[in-house]
Amino acid sequence: MNALRRMLAPLRRSMVGKRRFPAVREEWPVSPAVDTAALTAAFTETFGAAPTGVWRAPGRVNLMGEHTDYNDGLVLPMALPWGVSLALAPASGGAVEVRSAQRPGETARFSTAELDPEHPAVTGWVGYVAGVFWAAREAGHLSPGTGARILLDSDLPVGAALSSSAAVECAALLALSEACGLDELSGDRAAMARIAHRAENDFVGAPTGIMDQSASLRCREGHALFLDCRSAGARTIALPLQKAGLRLLLIDTRVRHRLSDPEGGYAARRAECERAARQAGVGSLRDIDDLAEALGRIKDPVLAARVRHVVTEIHRVNAAVGLIRAGALPELGPVFTASHLSLRDQFEVSCPELDLAVETAVGAGVRGARMTGGGFGGTAIALVAEERLEGVRQAVAEAFAKRGWAAPGFREALPSAGARRLA
Ligand code: GLA
Secondary structure, eight states: OHHHHHHHHHHHHHTTTTOOOOOOOOSOOSSOOOOHHHHHHHHHHHHSSOOSEEEEEEEEEEEEOTTOGGGTOEEEEEEEEEEEEEEEEEESTTEEEEEETTSTTOOEEEEGGGOOTTSOOSOTTHHHHHHHHHHHHHTTOSOTTOEEEEEEEEOSOTTSSSOHHHHHHHHHHHHHHHHTTOHHHHTOHHHHHHHHHHIIIIIIOOOOOSHHHHHHHHOOTTEEEEEETTTOOEEEEEOOTTTTTEEEEEEEOOOOOOSOOTTSHHHHHHHHHHHHHHHHTOSSGGGOSOHHHHHHHOOOHHHHHHHHHHHHHHHHHHHHHHHHHTTOGGGHHHHHHHHHHHHHHTSOOOOHHHHHHHHHHHHTTOSEEEEOSSOSSSEEEEEEEGGGHHHHHHHHHHHHHHHTOOOOEEEEEOOBOOSEEOO
16 A cells, blocks of 8 residues: 555645554565555545445466466466455546556546547556446446546556456456446456456457456455366365465566567467467367377477467366365476476467576475466466475575576465455
């Protein structure tokens, strides 16, 4: 809530003696306390009336199944303790005003009537909010006259592969559906994920799969989400990391990525997978049962490498789920590391910083490590025995310092709750 506190500074001065704010926090607590009272107060101060409520949608980290979602495959993400908190009140006339604690002094305004992905008038981070209004309207849930006032606050880093954009979309959609009484929508998390995903794909123009929105909306505290991206069928699976003496360490390489770039690597990989599926004669890479036979039909060695990754990665999701269910949590490590090697060598979405983080962590005795999310920067995850945690942090920090790279960020993550109303 640091940014929110900065935004509230003038307000705070005028409230001296009425409300005390805790000291600025440098560490990332495993269970952050969300200050709903501060967000409500800031909303009321900004817009002159109280919000209908406060909602929160988390970021996610993917444990297994990278670049499989848009190939109709399997994924295994978990929700993070960090996310986007959002206060909202509906407004009439289709007018939307959005403010963010991360951008004090800026107010974004748009009218829902003018939302058109062909002629995007709303761009940048507000595009994720505008996209939600557009997609909810397209799906027939929202009348064009519905507007809103919104104040949001995020404790997720942007571009770190932790789904900060999906968290904005999911917080906005959940808030909108509950505050406006869109009952048929707010009771159906899979339908909400489809709408938030459409906002990102068809309004913002980022050709991502459905994993991030599904994770933010459908995860459960203490559990990972085993999701079939073809059927949207999902199971939550208990993930008692702490009980097993394990920690999930997030290593932020500080290298930032953008998935919405049409010329970028993410869009290129997606197009390669579609080409490979056509050459293999299947509707999607999920349909490949016999890898050797499919590879025989693909002449281009680059496309063959992409297919090898996707097909084996889907099997790694099943392997990971089996190990978790069997209570063999430490054995997930080698599956993590195998996934990283495949992403590095076959799918080619890693980068030197992610590789160094993974190699150093493995050298320092973690159970396993891998990049997570879309790649080309962002975050690596390591499964570490509790007593090794400090040594691993030190080894990775030293390795980065030796190269003269920016100091990596470290956070420990526990499987956390999906999107919900807080107040
Ligand atoms: C990004 C996308 C997801 C998924 C991952 C890679 O996070 O948003 O849909 O494709 O990359 O697994």
